[in-house]
Amino acid sequence: xxxxxxxxxxxxxxxxxxxxxxxxxxxxxxxxxxxxxxxxxxxxxxxxxxxxxxxxxxxxxxxxxxxxxxxxxxxxxxxxxxxxxxxxxxxxxxxxxxxxxxxxxxxxxxxxxxxxxxxx
Amino acid sequence: xxxxxxxxxxxxxxxxxxxxxxxxxxxxxxxxxxxxxxxxxxxxxxxxxxxxxxxxxxxxxxxxxxxxxxxxxxxxxxxxxxxxxxxxxxxxxxxxxxxxxxxxxxxxxxxxxxxxxxxxxxxxxxxxxxxxxxxxxxxxxxxxxxxxxxxxxxxxxxxxxxxxxxxxxxxxxxxxxxxxxxxxxxxxxxxxxxxxxx
Ligand SMILES: Nc1nc2c(ncn2[C@@H]2O[C@H](COP(=O)(O)OP(=O)(O)OP(=O)(O)O)[C@@H](O)[C@H]2O)c(=O)[nH]1
Ligand SMILES: [Mg+2]
Numbered sequence: 001x002x003x004x005x006x007x008x009x010x011x012x013x014x015x016x017x018x019x020x021x022x023x024x025x026x027x028x029x030x031x032x033x034x035x036x037x038x039x040x041x042x043x044x045x046x047x048x049x050x051x052x053x054x055x056x057x058x059x060x061x062x063x064x065x066x067x068x069x070x071x072x073x074x075x076x077x078x079x080x081x082x083x084x085x086x087x088x089x090x091x092x093x094x095x096x097x098x099x100x101x102x103x104x105x106x107x108x109x110x111x112x113x114x115x116x117x118x119x120x
Numbered sequence: 121x122x123x124x125x126x127x128x129x130x131x132x133x134x135x136x137x138x139x140x141x142x143x144x145x146x147x148x149x150x151x152x153x154x155x156x157x158x159x160x161x162x163x164x165x166x167x168x169x170x171x172x173x174x175x176x177x178x179x180x181x182x183x184x185x186x187x188x189x190x191x192x193x194x195x196x197x198x199x200x201x202x203x204x205x206x207x208x209x210x211x212x213x214x215x216x217x218x219x220x221x222x223x224x225x226x227x228x229x230x231x232x233x234x235x236x237x238x239x240x241x242x243x244x245x246x247x248x249x250x251x252x253x254x255x256x257x258x259x260x261x262x263x264x265x266x267x268x269x270x271x272x273x274x275x276x277x278x279x280x281x282x283x284x285x286x287x288x289x290x291x292x293x294x295x296x297x298x299x300x301x302x303x304x305x306x307x308x309x310x311x312x313x314x315x316x317x318x
Contacts, residue, residue, distance in 0.1 A: 027168075027225055028140040028209045058138055060209060062197055066166035071192065072225075073171060091137035094229050103141050104231040107315055109206075113141060113231065114308040116202030117301055120160065 022076045029092040030058040031079050037087035048078060055088055142209040143304060144227050146252070147236030148244025152264050152294035153212035154196045156236060159300040161198025161210060169194050170222055193219045195226060213248065223251060232258035232311045234303055236294065239263055239273065242280055249281060258311040260288040262303045266295075 033055045043049040050068050059067070065075035082088040093103050103109045145153045158165045169192040196212040211226045227233065233252045237245045245261075252259045263277060274289045283289075288306050293299045 026140075026229055027211070028142045028207075028229075030138055030140050030207065032137070058207075060140060060199070060207075062168045062209065062211070063166060063199070066168045066197075071169050071171045089137065091140070093140050102229055103139055104229055104311070105315055107312060109139065109141065110231065110308055110312045110315070112206055113202060113208060114305055114312070116206060116208070117200075117305050117308065119202075120200065120297075120301055 022073075022080045024092075025061055025076050025080060025090060026092050026094055027062040027072065028060045029090050030060055031055045031064055031082075032058040032089050032091070034087060034089055037082070040087055048082060051075075051078060051082060052087060058091070061090075138205045138207055140207045140209060142211055142226075142230050143307060144211050144213060144230050144233040144252075144257075145236065146213045146223075146233050146245075146248040146259075148238065148241060148248070149215040151236045151238045151241075151244065152266075153215075153236055156234070156262075156292075156294040156300055156303075157196055157198040157210045157212050159295055159297045160200060160304070162201060163199050165196040165198045165212070167194050167196050170225070193222050195222060220251070227252070227255065227257055230257065232260070232307045234307055235259055235261050236292075237261055237263050237277065237281075239277060242277070245281070249283065258307065258314050260290060260303065260307045260310055262290050262292040262294075265291050265293045265299075 031051070033052050037052050038056070040052065043052060047068055047070060051064055054064060054067060061075055061079055062072065064079060065072045068075065070078075079088060079090060083090050145156050147153055154165055171192055193214045195214050198210045200208045200210070202208050211230075213226060214222050233248070235245055235248045235252065249259075249261075251257075261277075261281065261283060263274065271291055274291065278285075278287075278289055288310050290303050290306055292303050
Protein backbone atom coordinates (compact mmCIF):
# COMPACT_ATOMS: atom_id res chain seq x y z
CA UNK A 1 0.00 0.00 0.00
CA UNK A 2 1.46 3.34 -0.99
CA UNK A 3 1.12 6.43 1.16
CA UNK A 4 0.29 9.72 -0.58
CA UNK A 5 3.92 10.79 -0.41
CA UNK A 6 5.02 7.55 -2.03
CA UNK A 7 6.27 6.12 1.23
CA UNK A 8 5.25 2.55 1.80
CA UNK A 9 2.73 2.21 4.58
CA UNK A 10 3.22 -1.20 6.02
CA UNK A 11 0.63 -3.54 7.40
CA UNK A 12 1.12 -1.72 10.70
CA UNK A 13 -2.01 0.16 9.87
CA UNK A 14 -3.88 -3.09 10.37
CA UNK A 15 -2.12 -4.13 13.56
CA UNK A 16 -4.46 -5.29 16.27
CA UNK A 17 -4.12 -5.18 19.99
CA UNK A 18 -2.95 -1.61 20.42
CA UNK A 19 -3.57 -0.21 23.82
CA UNK A 20 -5.41 2.84 22.44
CA UNK A 21 -6.40 4.52 19.20
CA UNK A 22 -3.37 5.89 17.44
CA UNK A 23 -4.81 9.37 17.07
CA UNK A 24 -5.16 9.64 20.84
CA UNK A 25 -1.41 9.70 21.38
CA UNK A 26 -0.57 13.31 22.26
CA UNK A 27 2.00 14.96 20.00
CA UNK A 28 3.98 15.85 23.13
CA UNK A 29 3.79 12.33 24.61
CA UNK A 30 7.31 11.16 25.45
CA UNK A 31 8.54 7.98 23.81
CA UNK A 32 11.39 6.07 25.43
CA UNK A 33 13.02 2.83 24.39
CA UNK A 34 12.48 0.09 26.95
CA UNK A 35 15.10 -2.41 28.08
CA UNK A 36 13.57 -4.88 25.65
CA UNK A 37 13.84 -2.27 22.94
CA UNK A 38 17.52 -1.75 23.70
CA UNK A 39 18.30 -5.44 23.54
CA UNK A 40 15.99 -6.07 20.60
CA UNK A 41 18.84 -6.00 18.09
CA UNK A 42 18.67 -4.16 14.80
CA UNK A 43 15.11 -3.98 13.58
CA UNK A 44 14.75 -4.94 9.92
CA UNK A 45 12.62 -1.86 9.33
CA UNK A 46 14.93 1.16 9.16
CA UNK A 47 12.36 3.61 10.52
CA UNK A 48 11.59 1.43 13.52
CA UNK A 49 15.29 1.00 14.10
CA UNK A 50 15.81 4.76 14.01
CA UNK A 51 13.00 5.32 16.49
CA UNK A 52 14.41 2.71 18.86
CA UNK A 53 17.84 4.35 18.78
CA UNK A 54 16.52 7.91 18.91
CA UNK A 55 14.37 7.27 21.98
CA UNK A 56 17.18 6.07 24.23
CA UNK A 57 16.59 9.60 25.48
CA UNK A 58 12.87 10.30 25.74
CA UNK A 59 11.51 12.23 22.77
CA UNK A 60 8.05 13.46 21.98
CA UNK A 61 6.07 11.87 19.18
CA UNK A 62 6.42 15.18 17.32
CA UNK A 63 10.23 15.00 17.59
CA UNK A 64 10.21 11.41 16.39
CA UNK A 65 8.24 12.46 13.32
CA UNK A 66 10.46 15.46 12.62
CA UNK A 67 13.82 13.76 13.15
CA UNK A 68 12.95 10.52 11.37
CA UNK A 69 11.30 12.63 8.63
CA UNK A 70 7.90 11.04 8.50
CA UNK A 71 4.41 12.49 8.71
CA UNK A 72 2.98 12.70 12.19
CA UNK A 73 0.34 10.08 11.45
CA UNK A 74 2.93 7.54 10.35
CA UNK A 75 5.08 8.22 13.42
CA UNK A 76 2.06 7.63 15.64
CA UNK A 77 1.37 4.27 14.03
CA UNK A 78 4.97 3.09 14.33
CA UNK A 79 5.23 4.29 17.93
CA UNK A 80 1.94 2.63 18.84
CA UNK A 81 3.12 -0.66 17.38
CA UNK A 82 6.49 -0.49 19.12
CA UNK A 83 4.58 0.18 22.34
CA UNK A 84 2.34 -2.83 21.78
CA UNK A 85 5.46 -4.95 21.27
CA UNK A 86 6.96 -3.62 24.50
CA UNK A 87 9.91 -2.01 22.75
CA UNK A 88 9.07 1.57 23.73
CA UNK A 89 7.13 3.22 26.53
CA UNK A 90 4.84 6.11 25.72
CA UNK A 91 4.36 8.54 28.59
CA UNK A 92 1.18 10.27 27.65
CA UNK A 93 0.70 13.31 29.86
CA UNK A 94 -3.07 12.99 29.73
CA UNK A 95 -3.19 9.32 30.55
CA UNK A 96 -0.81 9.90 33.46
CA UNK A 97 -3.34 12.18 35.05
CA UNK A 98 -6.37 10.03 34.43
CA UNK A 99 -8.95 10.69 37.07
CA UNK A 100 -7.41 13.92 38.28
CA UNK A 101 -6.91 17.24 36.56
CA UNK A 102 -4.80 16.97 33.43
CA UNK A 103 -1.33 18.45 33.84
CA UNK A 104 -2.19 21.68 32.06
CA UNK A 105 -4.91 22.30 34.68
CA UNK A 106 -2.89 21.14 37.65
CA UNK A 107 -1.66 24.03 39.81
CA UNK A 108 1.50 22.39 41.05
CA UNK A 109 2.52 21.46 37.51
CA UNK A 110 1.88 25.02 36.34
CA UNK A 111 3.91 26.40 39.25
CA UNK A 112 6.82 24.20 38.27
CA UNK A 113 6.55 25.33 34.66
CA UNK A 114 6.46 29.00 35.68
CA UNK A 115 9.42 28.63 38.02
CA UNK A 116 11.35 26.67 35.41
CA UNK A 117 10.77 29.37 32.81
CA UNK A 118 11.91 32.09 35.21
CA UNK A 119 15.12 30.20 35.89
CA UNK A 120 16.03 29.88 32.20
CA UNK B 121 20.41 26.07 21.03
CA UNK B 122 23.28 23.69 21.78
CA UNK B 123 21.35 20.81 20.31
CA UNK B 124 23.07 18.44 17.94
CA UNK B 125 20.76 16.49 15.72
CA UNK B 126 22.30 13.16 16.57
CA UNK B 127 20.19 10.25 17.56
CA UNK B 128 21.23 10.02 21.15
CA UNK B 129 21.80 13.56 22.42
CA UNK B 130 19.29 15.71 24.20
CA UNK B 131 16.22 14.71 26.08
CA UNK B 132 16.01 13.88 29.71
CA UNK B 133 17.65 11.02 31.49
CA UNK B 134 15.37 10.45 34.44
CA UNK B 135 14.52 6.88 35.34
CA UNK B 136 10.88 7.69 35.79
CA UNK B 137 8.87 8.95 32.89
CA UNK B 138 9.18 12.68 32.60
CA UNK B 139 6.07 14.81 32.26
CA UNK B 140 5.67 16.76 29.05
CA UNK B 141 3.51 19.84 28.70
CA UNK B 142 3.00 22.23 25.83
CA UNK B 143 2.20 25.80 24.94
CA UNK B 144 0.78 26.83 21.57
CA UNK B 145 2.15 29.77 19.61
CA UNK B 146 -0.57 30.96 17.27
CA UNK B 147 -1.09 33.85 14.92
CA UNK B 148 -1.27 34.81 11.30
CA UNK B 149 1.08 34.06 8.46
CA UNK B 150 4.61 35.37 8.98
CA UNK B 151 3.87 37.05 12.30
CA UNK B 152 6.96 35.61 13.99
CA UNK B 153 5.80 32.29 15.45
CA UNK B 154 8.89 30.32 14.48
CA UNK B 155 11.14 33.17 15.58
CA UNK B 156 9.36 33.22 18.95
CA UNK B 157 9.77 29.47 19.42
CA UNK B 158 13.42 29.58 18.36
CA UNK B 159 14.24 32.37 20.83
CA UNK B 160 13.75 30.07 23.84
CA UNK B 161 14.02 26.57 22.45
CA UNK B 162 17.05 24.46 23.39
CA UNK B 163 16.90 22.89 19.93
CA UNK B 164 16.63 24.53 16.55
CA UNK B 165 12.91 24.55 15.84
CA UNK B 166 11.92 21.26 14.28
CA UNK B 167 9.28 20.82 11.64
CA UNK B 168 6.62 18.15 11.70
CA UNK B 169 4.28 17.51 8.84
CA UNK B 170 0.86 15.97 8.78
CA UNK B 171 -0.81 14.73 5.67
CA UNK B 172 -3.97 16.49 4.69
CA UNK B 173 -5.72 13.19 4.15
CA UNK B 174 -5.16 12.23 7.75
CA UNK B 175 -8.16 14.25 8.87
CA UNK B 176 -10.28 15.01 5.89
CA UNK B 177 -13.44 15.47 7.90
CA UNK B 178 -12.44 18.62 9.74
CA UNK B 179 -10.92 20.45 6.81
CA UNK B 180 -13.20 23.11 5.47
CA UNK B 181 -12.16 23.64 1.90
CA UNK B 182 -10.53 20.58 0.47
CA UNK B 183 -12.23 21.33 -2.81
CA UNK B 184 -9.93 24.29 -3.33
CA UNK B 185 -6.92 22.03 -3.34
CA UNK B 186 -6.14 20.49 -6.70
CA UNK B 187 -4.04 17.63 -5.32
CA UNK B 188 -5.32 16.95 -1.86
CA UNK B 189 -3.51 13.65 -1.50
CA UNK B 190 -0.10 15.25 -1.58
CA UNK B 191 -0.87 18.22 0.61
CA UNK B 192 1.04 18.43 3.84
CA UNK B 193 0.60 20.85 6.69
CA UNK B 194 3.69 21.85 8.61
CA UNK B 195 4.16 23.07 12.14
CA UNK B 196 7.34 24.14 13.85
CA UNK B 197 8.11 23.35 17.43
CA UNK B 198 10.79 23.69 20.06
CA UNK B 199 11.67 22.11 23.37
CA UNK B 200 12.69 23.45 26.77
CA UNK B 201 13.83 20.99 29.42
CA UNK B 202 12.67 22.67 32.63
CA UNK B 203 13.81 19.92 34.99
CA UNK B 204 14.96 16.31 34.84
CA UNK B 205 11.35 15.23 34.84
CA UNK B 206 9.61 18.15 33.15
CA UNK B 207 9.75 19.11 29.48
CA UNK B 208 7.93 22.01 27.86
CA UNK B 209 7.19 21.96 24.14
CA UNK B 210 6.27 25.05 22.16
CA UNK B 211 4.19 24.33 19.09
CA UNK B 212 3.71 26.94 16.39
CA UNK B 213 0.47 26.63 14.49
CA UNK B 214 0.58 26.24 10.71
CA UNK B 215 0.85 29.61 8.98
CA UNK B 216 -2.34 28.98 7.05
CA UNK B 217 -5.13 29.14 9.54
CA UNK B 218 -7.57 27.04 7.60
CA UNK B 219 -5.87 23.82 8.63
CA UNK B 220 -7.94 23.58 11.75
CA UNK B 221 -7.57 19.82 12.16
CA UNK B 222 -3.94 20.39 12.97
CA UNK B 223 -4.94 22.91 15.63
CA UNK B 224 -7.01 20.29 17.44
CA UNK B 225 -3.92 18.11 17.77
CA UNK B 226 -1.74 21.00 18.81
CA UNK B 227 -4.09 22.49 21.39
CA UNK B 228 -5.44 19.33 23.04
CA UNK B 229 -4.18 19.37 26.61
CA UNK B 230 -2.13 22.55 26.14
CA UNK B 231 -1.42 24.92 29.03
CA UNK B 232 -2.59 27.71 26.77
CA UNK B 233 -1.80 29.78 23.72
CA UNK B 234 0.23 32.85 22.89
CA UNK B 235 -1.54 34.70 20.07
CA UNK B 236 1.09 36.73 18.24
CA UNK B 237 -0.19 39.88 16.61
CA UNK B 238 1.25 42.14 13.95
CA UNK B 239 -0.55 45.43 14.55
CA UNK B 240 -0.34 46.31 10.86
CA UNK B 241 -2.33 43.22 10.02
CA UNK B 242 -4.70 42.85 12.94
CA UNK B 243 -7.26 40.78 11.06
CA UNK B 244 -4.73 37.99 10.57
CA UNK B 245 -5.13 36.93 14.19
CA UNK B 246 -8.93 36.87 14.29
CA UNK B 247 -9.08 33.19 13.38
CA UNK B 248 -6.66 32.23 16.14
CA UNK B 249 -8.49 34.30 18.75
CA UNK B 250 -11.87 32.88 17.76
CA UNK B 251 -10.47 29.37 17.95
CA UNK B 252 -9.00 29.65 21.45
CA UNK B 253 -11.93 31.66 22.82
CA UNK B 254 -14.48 29.16 21.59
CA UNK B 255 -12.62 26.27 23.17
CA UNK B 256 -11.87 27.97 26.45
CA UNK B 257 -8.11 27.70 25.95
CA UNK B 258 -6.27 30.19 28.20
CA UNK B 259 -4.46 32.74 26.04
CA UNK B 260 -2.46 35.93 26.07
CA UNK B 261 -2.09 38.38 23.21
CA UNK B 262 1.50 39.33 22.36
CA UNK B 263 2.06 42.35 20.12
CA UNK B 264 5.26 42.08 18.16
CA UNK B 265 7.34 45.16 18.95
CA UNK B 266 9.28 45.11 15.72
CA UNK B 267 6.44 47.06 14.21
CA UNK B 268 7.14 49.95 16.54
CA UNK B 269 4.29 49.08 18.88
CA UNK B 270 4.31 51.00 22.14
CA UNK B 271 2.78 50.10 25.46
CA UNK B 272 0.21 52.87 25.04
CA UNK B 273 -1.14 51.19 21.91
CA UNK B 274 -2.19 48.14 23.86
CA UNK B 275 -5.64 49.27 24.91
CA UNK B 276 -6.47 50.42 21.36
CA UNK B 277 -5.55 46.98 20.06
CA UNK B 278 -7.58 45.30 22.80
CA UNK B 279 -10.60 47.34 21.70
CA UNK B 280 -10.03 46.53 18.06
CA UNK B 281 -9.75 42.81 18.79
CA UNK B 282 -12.75 42.92 21.15
CA UNK B 283 -10.96 40.85 23.71
CA UNK B 284 -12.08 41.09 27.33
CA UNK B 285 -10.11 42.87 30.08
CA UNK B 286 -9.18 39.56 31.74
CA UNK B 287 -6.91 38.56 28.84
CA UNK B 288 -3.32 39.73 29.37
CA UNK B 289 -1.77 41.81 26.58
CA UNK B 290 2.00 42.13 26.31
CA UNK B 291 4.36 43.84 23.92
CA UNK B 292 7.13 41.51 22.85
CA UNK B 293 10.09 41.14 20.56
CA UNK B 294 9.96 37.60 19.24
CA UNK B 295 13.71 37.59 18.66
CA UNK B 296 14.56 38.34 22.28
CA UNK B 297 14.81 35.40 24.64
CA UNK B 298 14.07 37.45 27.76
CA UNK B 299 11.05 39.04 26.14
CA UNK B 300 9.70 35.67 25.05
CA UNK B 301 10.21 34.30 28.56
CA UNK B 302 8.09 37.13 29.97
CA UNK B 303 5.28 36.29 27.56
CA UNK B 304 5.39 32.60 28.51
CA UNK B 305 5.43 33.31 32.24
CA UNK B 306 2.50 35.69 31.76
CA UNK B 307 0.56 32.94 30.02
CA UNK B 308 1.31 30.33 32.68
CA UNK B 309 0.30 32.72 35.45
CA UNK B 310 -2.89 33.54 33.57
CA UNK B 311 -3.68 29.82 33.26
CA UNK B 312 -3.05 29.45 37.00
CA UNK B 313 -5.38 32.34 37.81
CA UNK B 314 -8.15 30.70 35.77
CA UNK B 315 -7.86 27.56 37.90
CA UNK B 316 -7.80 29.49 41.15
CA UNK B 317 -10.85 31.59 40.24
CA UNK B 318 -12.90 29.45 37.92
N1 LIG C 1 12.55 42.73 13.05
C1 LIG C 1 11.88 41.66 13.46
N2 LIG C 1 11.66 40.68 12.60
C2 LIG C 1 10.98 39.62 13.02
C3 LIG C 1 10.48 39.49 14.34
N3 LIG C 1 9.81 38.33 14.43
C4 LIG C 1 9.90 37.75 13.24
N4 LIG C 1 10.62 38.52 12.37
C5 LIG C 1 10.90 38.23 10.97
O1 LIG C 1 9.68 38.05 10.31
C6 LIG C 1 9.76 36.98 9.38
C7 LIG C 1 8.73 35.93 9.69
O2 LIG C 1 9.04 35.33 10.95
P1 LIG C 1 8.67 33.83 11.25
O3 LIG C 1 9.12 33.56 12.63
O4 LIG C 1 9.17 32.92 10.19
O5 LIG C 1 7.10 33.90 11.19
P2 LIG C 1 6.07 32.70 11.25
O6 LIG C 1 4.89 33.21 11.97
O7 LIG C 1 6.71 31.48 11.79
O8 LIG C 1 5.74 32.50 9.72
P3 LIG C 1 4.88 31.33 9.04
O9 LIG C 1 5.23 30.06 9.74
O10 LIG C 1 5.31 31.35 7.61
O11 LIG C 1 3.45 31.73 9.22
C8 LIG C 1 11.18 36.45 9.47
O12 LIG C 1 11.93 37.02 8.44
C9 LIG C 1 11.64 36.93 10.81
O13 LIG C 1 13.05 37.12 10.84
C10 LIG C 1 10.73 40.56 15.24
O14 LIG C 1 10.32 40.55 16.41
N5 LIG C 1 11.44 41.61 14.76
MG1 LIG D 1 6.74 29.50 10.97
